[in-house]
Amino acid sequence: MLASPQQPPIMPHSTQHNLMSIHQNGASPNGLGVVDQHKHIWIITGPAGCGKSTVAQHLAQTLALPYIEGDEFHPPANIDKMAAGVPLTDADRWDWLILLRQEALARFSGCDTANGPPGVVLTCSALKKKYRDVIRVAAYHDSLVCVHFVYLRATEEVLMQRVKARQGHYMKDSMVKSQFASLEEPTRDEGDCLIVDVAGTMPEVQDLALTSVKEALKTHVAAENDR
Numbered sequence: 001m002l003a004s005p006q007q008p009p010i011m012p013h014s015t016q017h018n019l020m021s022i023h024q025n026g027a028s029p030n031g032l033g034v035v036d037q038h039k040h041i042w043i044i045t046g047p048a049g050c051g052k053s054t055v056a057q058h059l060a061q062t063l064a065l066p067y068i069e070g071d072e073f074h075p076p077a078n079i080d081k082m083a084a085g086v087p088l089t090d091a092d093r094w095d096w097l098i099l100l101r102q103e104a105l106a107r108f109s110g111c112d113t114a115n116g117p118p119g120v121v122l123t124c125s126a127l128k129k130k131y132r133d134v135i136r137v138a139a140y141h142d143s144l145v146c147v148h149f150v151y152l153r154a155t156e157e158v159l160m161q162r163v164k165a166r167q168g169h170y171m172k173d174s175m176v177k178s179q180f181a182s183l184e185e186p187t188r189d190e191g192d193c194l195i196v197d198v199a200g201t202m203p204e205v206q207d208l209a210l211t212s213v214k215e216a217l218k219t220h221v222a223a224e225n226d227r
């Protein structure tokens with residue numbers, strides 16, 4: 001069993017780096033009309049059924065960024081456990097979280113933003129603050145990496161309905177309660193989390209998430225310009 005990783009708190013990266021330029025003509029690799037030298041990891045988080053995959057695919061497609069489906073990186077033992085209706089423990093999740101962090105960084109390795117993607121979109125439930133801290137370590141060794149969480153907020157009742165209606169998925173609605181029991185919603189103190197209400201229709205939620213990400217990037221750019 002792995003010990004719980006101890007990490008010091010991390011400050012939001014948006015105030016830490018120098019912006020290179022803003023495109024004058026609006027054309028940019030990330031589709032936002034903004035170019036900077038940073039590599040942004042957008043982690044779409046929340047309990048089972050909150051819409052992580054749906055939102056992440058939309059963001060990745062619209063912004064032309066690589067997309068990593070975090071659930072594909074669970075070891076078979078974790079999937080078997082969840083399919084059997086047994087909630088994962090912290091110990092079940094540490095290696096998976098580290099793997100996701102490595103996978104996101106791998107998309108940037110060996111490339112600067114002129115050659116590689118300016119960001120990556122990753123789905124990960126990241127239910128607890130200490131799980132988010134594991135992902136935040138991505139920024140420790142590369143000052144150009146910025147980590148942002150997009151938390152999809154919903155009530156337990158809404159997610160019960162959505163998971164119940166979903167066909168052919170190992171995660172059944174009986175697991176939603178335990179997901180909420182583990183959930184530590186991001187607080188303002190964490191500084192790098194966007195919160196998106198997912199009560200609306202799918203297109204509404206996708207638009208909200210996209211707008212939030214664009215706003216966060218603009219804020220990042222403005223903060224860099226002020227430095």
Ligand SMILES: Nc1ncnc2c1ncn2[C@@H]1O[C@H](COP(=O)(O)OP(=O)(O)OP(=O)(O)O)[C@@H](O)[C@H]1O
Nearest residue numbers: 048049050051052053054162166171200201202205
């Ligand atoms: N805003 C929405 N309104 C109605 N249904 C939605 C909405 N967003 C997603 N759904 C549906 O809810 C279900 C869960 O969505 P999705 O698979 O994207 O969630 P998820 O967070 O990735 O789930 P999991 O973590 O369990 O894989 C899907 O059937 C999806 O079509």
Ligand SMILES: O=C(O)[C@H](O)[C@@H](O)[C@H](O)[C@H](O)CO
Nearest residue numbers: 047048049071088125126171
């Ligand atoms: O941390 C967890 O408990 C897991 O990541 C779950 O959230 C599932 O992977 C996901 O919800 C699939 O339905």
